[in-house]
Amino acid sequence: MDFTNASLTELRVFREVAERGTLTSAAAALGYTQSAVSRQISALERAAGVPLLERRRDGVRLTAAGHIVLRRATTVLDQIDATARELAGLPAEAGTVRVGWFTSAGAFLVPSAIAALRRTHPAIRVISREGSTPALVRALRAGSVDLAVLASAPPFRPPDAESPPLELLTLAERSLRLAVPATHPFARRDSVDVADLRGQRWIAGPSTGEEQLMGVWPGLDERPEIAHTARDWLAKLHLVAAGCGLTTVPASLTPTAPSGVRIVAVHGGPQEQRRILLARLPHPLTEPVARLSEALRAAASESGAAP
Known part of the structure; x- marks a missing residue:
């Protein structure tokens, strides 16, 4: 060796x-x-x-x-990259923080936190990327991101079984809702029963083998009919507005629904809760990472979805 x-x-x-x-x-x-x-x-x-x-x-x-x-390689490669930047006369990245986020967190939470951080600490540079929760967990482990905003569904297990365990902070806990076209019979109600969802057409995210099928109401006692697939939540909602089917959304996205979409609650069956987690490796925080963490907590609190 x-x-x-x-x-x-x-x-x-x-x-x-x-x-x-x-x-x-x-x-x-x-x-x-x-x-x-x-x-x-x-x-x-x-x-x-x-x-x-x-x-x-x-x-x-x-x-x-x-x-x-991996741990040692990440340190070495980061040092090599920093050296290359210094030799090229580029500014150091000591004030940089890298954050990953799952799709719907980009609708309000992450942009709000970044905007607030720019007002209070304009020298901190934020680099962000979207990804699935499993991919973002791997990115944390690989040292490619400093923080990850993750989605978690019941029974709220840890995002991976690797060691050391990730440090997890619950930013928000919100209920799952149903997005329906304004012309749909459900749109005239404030809530629907889960039994009424049989036989509906659904708009869901593409299955990747890493994540649950997102967009179909969980626990239906039938094989759902998937009319359209789209990963982007805004694309799903516009398909709903066009009368193409129904999809699920977190309650926190209700204010962002486009015209032609009605958001309703679903009763019957288990209560469907979702959590937004802030994950990081259990290392001491640099100031930029700590500041962005604080901004994300504040943004979640201001949204009214904090636990």
Whole structure:
């Protein structure tokens, strides 16, 4: 074993694989072939003398040794990138914080927090990205984001089983609602019974194998008819406005519903609650990360959805 022979390219490829969860996704992000990514990983594992990844049918998972290498690789790569910026005469990124967020958090919570932070601490630079909750958890573990705004559904399990456990803060807890066209019979009611949802057409997010089918009311006792698929929540609501079907939305998005959409409650069956979590690794916070965390908490409180 001679890990000193590990190259920066191998470390970058390894970090990308750890974040993306599959060799195929990492290859696409890097512009490499899958075989090239596989060769880089194999070379790094030879240098380490132990397996760094557990290959599974649904992707890869880091081994205990892989977690050690990822933690050290992230530190090394960040230092190399900082050195390159300094040599190029670019400003240091000490005032930068990177945040990831799931789709509907971008409707109000994240923009409000960033806007507030710009007013109070204009020198802090925020870089944000959207992603699914599983992808954002991997990005946290890979060191690609400092904070992640995640979605959580009952029974509210931890977002992953890796060690160390993520630090989690509940920013908001809200009920799930139903978005219906203004011309739909449901639009004349303040609420509908879950039994009335049988036989409806639905607008849902595409199934990725990582997340539950989003957009269909949970627990229906029939196979739902999916009329349209869309990941973006605004696209779903505009499809609802066009009379194309029904979709679910968090109650906090009610004020943002476009014309032609009515938001109603659903009764019967288990109460459907959703949480917005702020996740991070259990490390000491830099000032930019701490300031953005505070801004996100304040934005959640102002929205009236805080726990």
